[in-house]
Amino acid sequence: MAQEQKGIFLSITPKKSNRTRSSLYRISPDVALEHFGNKGLILLAAKDRFLIVNKPAASLLELIITAFEERIFSDAQLSALLLKNYQLTRDRGRREARKILKSWLKEGIFVDAEN
Numbered sequence: 001m002a003q004e005q006k007g008i009f010l011s012i013t014p015k016k017s018n019r020t021r022s023s024l025y026r027i028s029p030d031v032a033l034e035h036f037g038n039k040g041l042i043l044l045a046a047k048d049r050f051l052i053v054n055k056p057a058a059s060l061l062e063l064i065i066t067a068f069e070e071r072i073f074s075d076a077q078l079s080a081l082l083l084k085n086y087q088l089t090r091d092r093g094r095r096e097a098r099k100i101l102k103s104w105l106k107e108g109i110f111v112d113a114e115n
Contacts (some may be wrong), residue, residue, distance in 0.1 A: 024113040025101065026072050031109055033061050044108050051107065060100075061109065072113040075101055 040058020053061075065103040067073075067081050079097035083086055088096065094115035104110045 001110060023074055024072050025074070025078075025105070025110045026070070026113045027065055028108055028111045029070070031064065033058060033064075042109065047091075047108050 028044070028046065030044060032043040032045065034041045034043070035055075035058055038055045040051060040053045040055065040061065042058075042061065044050060063085060064078070064081065068077075075094075075097055078101065079090075079093045082096055083090065083093040086093075101110060105112070
């Protein structure tokens, strides 16, 4: 009877990553943004719902919509946009871009462009 050999690779478990699923994204075509007072209304037509956000979040989405329109963008491009428009360190810009991507993908504001 052959003895089972255990290799080093069998004992390695993948490290959880903070990275998002894809590296290419686009703004959902079903998203519309309206400003009112110190709030923003994000309409998610495909999900038949809306989000009310604070003015900074609405301004950030407007900046992203203006910068990328219907184009595909990467996490690095989003990070660069944040660095250009906000006083952030490079590391902070990357972290903020990852947080935005994770949250807004979940909400349906962004979609995975690779699917």
